[in-house]
Amino acid sequence: MKALLVNPEFPDTYWSFRHALPFERKRCAFPPLGLLTVSAMLPPAWERKLVDLNVRSLKASAIEWADIVLITGMLVQKESIHEVVRRCKELGKRVVLGGPYVTTTIEDLPDVDHIFLGEAETTLPEFLADLERGTAKRTYQAADKPPLALTPVPHFQLADMKGYSAMSVQYSRGCPFNCEFCDIIEIYGRVPRTKSIQQMLAELEALLKVGWRGTVFIVDDNFIGNKKNVRRLLPELTRWQEQHDFPFSFLTEASINLADDEQLLSEMQRAGFGRVFLGIETPVEASLHEAQKSQNRGNLLESVKKIQSYGMEVMAGFIVGFDNDPDDIFERQISFIRDSAIPLAMVGLLTALPDTQLWRRLEREGRLVGESTGNNTNCSLNFVPRMDATRLIEGYQSIMRTIYKPSEYYRRSLDSLKRTAQALPRPARVDLLSGLASFTRLIVKLGVLDRERREFWRFLGHAIARHRDQFPQSMRLAAMGYHFRKLNEAYGE
Numbered sequence: 138m139k140a141l142l143v144n145p146e147f148p149d150t151y152w153s154f155r156h157a158l159p160f161e162r163k164r165c166a167f168p169p170l171g172l173l174t175v176s177a178m179l180p181p182a183w184e185r186k187l188v189d190l191n192v193r194s195l196k197a198s199a200i201e202w203a204d205i206v207l208i209t210g211m212l213v214q215k216e217s218i219h220e221v222v223r224r225c226k227e228l229g230k231r232v233v234l235g236g237p238y239v240t241t242t243i244e245d246l247p248d249v250d251h252i253f254l255g256e257a258e259t260t261l262p263e264f265l266a267d268l269e270r271g272t273a274k275r276t277y278q279a280a281d282k283p284p285l286a287l288t289p290v291p292h293f294q295l296a297d298m299k300g301y302s303a304m305s306v307q308y309s310r311g312c313p314f315n316c317e318f319c320d321i322i323e324i325y326g327r328v329p330r331t332k333s334i335q336q337m338l339a340e341l342e343a344l345l346k347v348g349w350r351g352t353v354f355i356v357d358d359n360f361i362g363n364k365k366n367v368r369r370l371l372p373e374l375t376r377w378q379e380q381h382d383f384p385f386s387f388l389t390e391a392s393i394n395l396a397d398d399e400q401l402l403s404e405m406q407r408a409g410f411g412r413v414f415l416g417i418e419t420p421v422e423a424s425l426h427e428a429q430k431s432q433n434r435g436n437l438l439e440s441v442k443k444i445q446s447y448g449m450e451v452m453a454g455f456i457v458g459f460d461n462d463p464d465d466i467f468e469r470q471i472s473f474i475r476d477s478a479i480p481l482a483m484v485g486l487l488t489a490l491p492d493t494q495l496w497r498r499l500e501r502e503g504r505l506v507g508e509s510t511g512n513n514t515n516c517s518l519n520f521v522p523r524m525d526a527t528r529l530i531e532g533y534q535s536i537m538r539t540i541y542k543p544s545e546y547y548r549r550s551l552d553s554l555k556r557t558a559q560a561l562p563r564p565a566r567v568d569l570l571s572g573l574a575s576f577t578r579l580i581v582k583l584g585v586l587d588r589e590r591r592e593f594w595r596f597l598g599h600a601i602a603r604h605r606d607q608f609p610q611s612m613r614l615a616a617m618g619y620h621f622r623k624l625n626e627a628y629g630e
């Protein structure tokens with residue numbers, strides 16, 4: 138059998154980093170880990186090819202080559218998913234669809250031959266056996282949450298390493314918390330399951346073997362969801378990094394209660410964690426209460442500072458549109474983001490994702506308008522907010538305009554560099570040639586061609602004078618700032 142694995146195209150969102158990637162000559166931020174994992178579960182004798190539409194186009198010849206096409210995708214990739222399915226069906230191919238979009242959507246997908254709902258570790262083997270017997274079903278629904286011991290080492294070798302700016306691995310799935318808007322706990326459950334230490338190290342070895350060096354995103358919903366196991370993992374991770382001369386710098390997602398655990402923080406620092414993404418959502422207590430986000434308690438600004446003091450840049454998600462948001466919510470979000478020195482603040486409008494507690498409540502209250510686009514930054518609402526909708530969208534846009542104004546953004550970046558100015562276990566590895574080439578492109582684009590070039594030169598001056606040790610980080614931040622500004626011009630103005 139010849140299997141074609143397809144990751145459909147993403148629109149331009151915060152996380153696409155599309156306007157920052159050309160500085161590094163990369164096409165996409167991260168590889169489709171779900172498909173790399175699915176590939177590792179297919180029979181070894183099958184031939185396989187991966188086409189990530191975010192890296193290269195899908196040629197008719199690739200579809201014609203295949204006996205079976207396996208497609209993944211999130212809600213935000215819906216349009217492209219439908220397009221890929223249409224093209225494959227036109228060429229008479231057997232089409233299999235899995236991943237978060239199909240798992241949570243309320244729509245019918247009549248053209249697809251086989252649908253996988255939820256995780257595939259137990260259902261894919263069942264499908265393969267059915268396929269061989271000629272009795273393959275249309276829908277495979279994972280009955281339970283599979284133990285991650287069943288998850289094989291992803292086929293990293295299928296991904297075109299040169300096209301991505303980071304690689305991904307996953308340690309755990311699920312999160313113990315209970316945020317009202319969250320679909321993670323509906324899809325992956327509230328009991329975080331982890332891989333074994335051996336599995337994790339085997340995945341890192343595999344990345345090393347395919348030649349990867351640099352950023353590795355540990356794509357957990359909440360890396361510290363299962364603290365007991367994380368505590369066991371971290372010393373081993375540090376030992377592995379030391380043995381291999383620190384080939385990777387880790388980035389992950391965690392809940393803000395990470396700040397309460399200094400031991401965990403220092404172990405993460407030692408293992409080489411350079412960045413962490415937190416779900417802060419809002420500085421307004423009543424809105425946090427409404428969102429059932431009880432873990433975001435205490436002084437959130439101090440929590441952010443604590444994490445930064447361990448050398449980790451804090452990235453965070455913020456939301457406006459809660460029923461309890463006061464009139465001055467937009468100003469409060471702006472000051473919080475400013476004071477917390479979080480350069481990459483992902484601000485979004487509250488979105489009701491299918492099958493979440495929020496979705497069910499809004500449905501009961503008759504406030505649901507329809508399925509969301511999955512992109513919480515494009516100024517579309519899929520429910521009737523308590524605040525006047527026009528005012529909410531205008532307020533949201535005012536946050537975006539303000540926080541990504543070059544003067545504001547560069548100030549936050551410098552503040553963040555100052556707070557994270559901690560000796561990392563090893564200096565981040567920079568490939569001298571590609572580092573220099575990216576730097577030249579950055580100088581030309583931001584320092585010569587851009588209308589905001591003055592702000593850039595001021596930032597560069599400060600970065601060289603005060604944060605020379607963190608120079609690669611400061612250039613990455615400059616590139617990211619450009620991405621957010623461009624995105625903002627598209628959505629926010």
Ligand code: B12
Binds near residue numbers: 235238253358
């Ligand atoms: C890493 C990640 C990203 C990365 C990279 C994604 C990529 N290149 O694939 C980045 C940071 C880019 C990202 C961005 C976004 N993300 Co994201 N992301 C994740 C995260 C944390 C992990 C995904 C992952 O790699 N999992 C590991 C693999 C092994 O698991 P998996 O993909 O689920 O695959 C398993 C099964 O689903 C199944 N499966 C998957 N595909 C297929 C296909 C077939 C054929 C079969 C049989 C089975 C199968 O088998 C696998 C093994 O069990 C998930 C949360 C999560 N826990 O999954 C959110 C998640 C997927 N992201 C989400 C969202 C909303 C976004 C954004 C839209 C956010 C935004 N507003 O900007 C953006 C959009 C993307 C973009 N580029 O613009 C949502 C999707 C919701 C939905 N219902 O669609 C999730 C679920 C998080 C959440 N709570 O909302 N994301």
Ligand code: SF4
Binds near residue numbers: 312321322392
């Ligand atoms: S902390 Fe994050 S992953 Fe956990 S329930 Fe809340 S939003 Fe979901």
